[in-house]
Amino acid sequence: MPADIPVASTGTPSGVPARRGIPGSVATIALLLPSYAWLLLAVFLPLCTMFVFSFMNATPMGKTPIVFTLKHYQAFYTQPYLVKIAWDSLLMGFWATLSCAILGFFAALALARATTGRVRETLLILILLPFWTNGLVRVFSWTMVLREGGFLDMLLHSVLPDAGSIGFLYTRPAIVLGLVHGYLPYMILTCYIALVTIDDSILEAAESLGARWWTILGKILVPLALPGLTTGAVLTFVPVIGAFMEPRILGGRVGVTMGTVIEDQFTQAFNWPLGAALSFTMLAVVLAIFATFSGVLRRNSGAAA
Amino acid sequence: MTNVKINSVAKNYGQVSVLSDITTQFPEGSFTSLLGPSGSGKTTLLRIVAGFVTPDSGTVSIGSRNVTNVPVWARNIGMVFQSYALFPHMTVRENVAFGLARRGIKGAEARSQIDRALEMVRLPGFGDRKPKQLSGGQQQRVALARALVIQPSVLLLDEPLSALDRRLRQEMQVELKRIQRETGLTTVFVTHDQEEALALSDQVAILDRGQIVQMGVPTDIYEKPKTRFAAEFLGDTNFLTGTVSARIVTLSDGTAIRLADAEVAPSDGQSVTLAVRPEKIRIVEGVADAEPGLNRLQARVTAVIYAGAALTYVLTASDGTPFKIFAQNTTGTIIPEGAQVTLTWEPKHTILLQDQA
Structure with a gap:
């Protein structure tokens, strides 16, 4: 083993003339400003507009005089079926996120631990490959696979010609499958980043102390990858419960989720205030879930300390 | 407390021969340094004793037990790494407790053993800190305590002092020697620092291109080198x-x-x-x-x-x-x-x- 002695990086290597002019803090601000300005413009302003909309009695484009009201925020109370839909959406988000976490963690583990150099680069590119094609096309292609007599059935019948159909298009599992397909890369990448930084010697140390693979997995790898898993879970859960494309295409009649209900308010019912109010209610629910979870996570790591 | 016997061990990586037909013995309670330049095979030899590397041929015995095909986790070895390799998400106590827990030692018995180990490396009272809050030398002491607490058959040190600065390294050499004497553990120490090897060891093995070119007590190695390589490499x-x-x-x-x-x-x-x-x-x-x-x-x-x-x-x-x-x-x-x-x-x-x- 070469003796890699960690050396604290120094600002300017000796011999190189020190940078003149711009102090560090100014440079930092200058570099961050464009992206923050863009985020403010592209995210915060529309969000504020929607927030204002959610208190209006009607979409401010018709002839109806605009009155501010709280009635849309009572939708969950006045239309109880929305609670069921919200719950189903959260459950769907839970299953999709859990599936992504399990599949993604092990895929990332294999990438980070079992592969090297070129193989690893190629596999990483293959993970990102789905992003190169249109999302709608990818979801539609699943209907070809999952429908009765589809690719899945063909595959089954080539082995067992007399078997019935196992196509499960237009079911909840089909929606979850589509969502996992769409969001798995995020989970793989966030877990990979966390796992790839773990020094091999840490795992070797654990093994030398008598740990079997399951102990190393449970006591070393998963805890050390927790930040990656958490980030991946957030990146998956949030868009998944608001998703409307996958539920519509793969869910058919059962594909009524908060995402589709909200989308309907904007595109079909033309009731933007209700759509906005439902969005913000879901946002509040999601934030509440995250707050609870981060509390639990912090307490766990606190207990481990 | 047992000797380590290496019998005709060879290892190739593809066409490259890393170790060729090594036969040697590390006597019970001895402190042996494996000294050699990069690529001499010293680390590979240590990793073969540890079990991380399987030799292509030959056998490794720890005590009377042939461990050639025994997995690392079952070898009961204490290993200290150059990079410390502490579990960053665990406290010092949890790090030291890890090996004990694998042996089913928990509760009060574990606590007293952990205390003793931390005292031995002169870090009592540091148990609740995280590795990040310790200096390099302190981290290496924790790593040593973690390896010692399981009462290993053999202590394997893979350039444990290389990442420390000069003063700390000398301090740790003294500590390491004291601890090795107190525990009487058969110790194999890989280093490329010749002075360190001479100062610490009962015997020094000089490796060059996958072979032990000379092995003996430090004074013999220094005063009576057999080959030009040995004479040049040491001093x-x-x-x-x-x-x-x-x-x-x-x-x-x-x-x-x-x-x-x-x-x-x-x-x-x-x-x-x-x-x-x-x-x-x-x-x-x-x-x-x-x-x-x-x-x-x-x-x-x-x-x-x-x-x-x-x-x-x-x-x-x-x-x-x-x-x-x-x-x-x-x-x-x-x-x-x-x-x-x-x-x-x-x-x-x-x-x-x-x-x-």
């Missing part, structure tokens, strides 16, 4: 080549060098290489007669390196070979560059190397 050395005749080696310019009495002289007419350690040589300005019985060589000073307490003279001997000697600055006078000098040393410090000249 500074001057080399002379000449032809033997009746226990006298005649250099190309006719200078006669007497061999040590203990040395078995090669047959007359053979060409040989001699080694002389720089600190064994005395230097006198001018052409002087040597005391009877001493070896004498004329030389010219080409450079003087002044370091306060000590001086290094770089010279060219009368037969043209470059020479280097160390002198204590006892007189305060420095022989100038270009001066003619006489070098003398006792014949017993003339080392006859075994490789062909």
Whole structure:
């Protein structure tokens, strides 16, 4: 083993003339400003507009005089079926996120631990490959696979010609499958980043102390990858419960989720205030879930300390 | 507390032979250093003992147990890594407790063993800290405590001090030696630092290109290197080549060098290489007669390196070979560059190397 002695990086290597002019803090601000300005413009302003909309009695484009009201925020109370839909959406988000976490963690583990150099680069590119094609096309292609007599059935019948159909298009599992397909890369990448930084010697140390693979997995790898898993879970859960494309295409009649209900308010019912109010209610629910979870996570790591 | 036996162990990575047919033994309770340059196979040999690397052929025994096919986790080894390899998400106590938990030792028994281990490495009261809150030296002590607490059959140290700064490294050498004596653990220590190897070990094995070229107690390794490689790798050395005749080696310019009495002289007419350690040589300005019985060589000073307490003279001997000697600055006078000098040393410090000249 070469003796890699960690050396604290120094600002300017000796011999190189020190940078003149711009102090560090100014440079930092200058570099961050464009992206923050863009985020403010592209995210915060529309969000504020929607927030204002959610208190209006009607979409401010018709002839109806605009009155501010709280009635849309009572939708969950006045239309109880929305609670069921919200719950189903959260459950769907839970299953999709859990599936992504399990599949993604092990895929990332294999990438980070079992592969090297070129193989690893190629596999990483293959993970990102789905992003190169249109999302709608990818979801539609699943209907070809999952429908009765589809690719899945063909595959089954080539082995067992007399078997019935196992196509499960237009079911909840089909929606979850589509969502996992769409969001798995995020989970793989966030877990990979966390796992790839773990020094091999840490795992070797654990093994030398008598740990079997399951102990190393449970006591070393998963805890050390927790930040990656958490980030991946957030990146998956949030868009998944608001998703409307996958539920519509793969869910058919059962594909009524908060995402589709909200989308309907904007595109079909033309009731933007209700759509906005439902969005913000879901946002509040999601934030509440995250707050609870981060509390639990912090307490766990606190207990481990 | 057991010995380690390595029998005809070989390891290749593809076409590259990393270890070729190594047979050696690390006696019970001994402190053995594996010393060699990068790529000499020293780390591979240690990792074979640990079980991280499976040899292509040969066997490894720890005590009476053949562990060649025993997985790492079942070998009961204590290993300390150069990078410390502490579990960053666990406290010091949890780190030390890890190996105990794998052995089913928990609760009060574990607590007292952890306390004892932390006391041994002089870190009591640090149990609740995270590795990040400790200095490099402290982290390495925790790693040592973690390896010791499981009462391993053998302690394996993979360049454990290389990442520490010089002062801390010397401090840790003393600690390491003390702990090794107290525990009596058979210890194998990989290093590329020769002084560290000499200071710590009961025996030193010098590796070169996958083979142990010499193994012995530190004084033998230093005073009686067998090969040019061993002499050069461990400390500074001057080399002379000449032809033997009746226990006298005649250099190309006719200078006669007497061999040590203990040395078995090669047959007359053979060409040989001699080694002389720089600190064994005395230097006198001018052409002087040597005391009877001493070896004498004329030389010219080409450079003087002044370091306060000590001086290094770089010279060219009368037969043209470059020479280097160390002198204590006892007189305060420095022989100038270009001066003619006489070098003398006792014949017993003339080392006859075994490789062909």
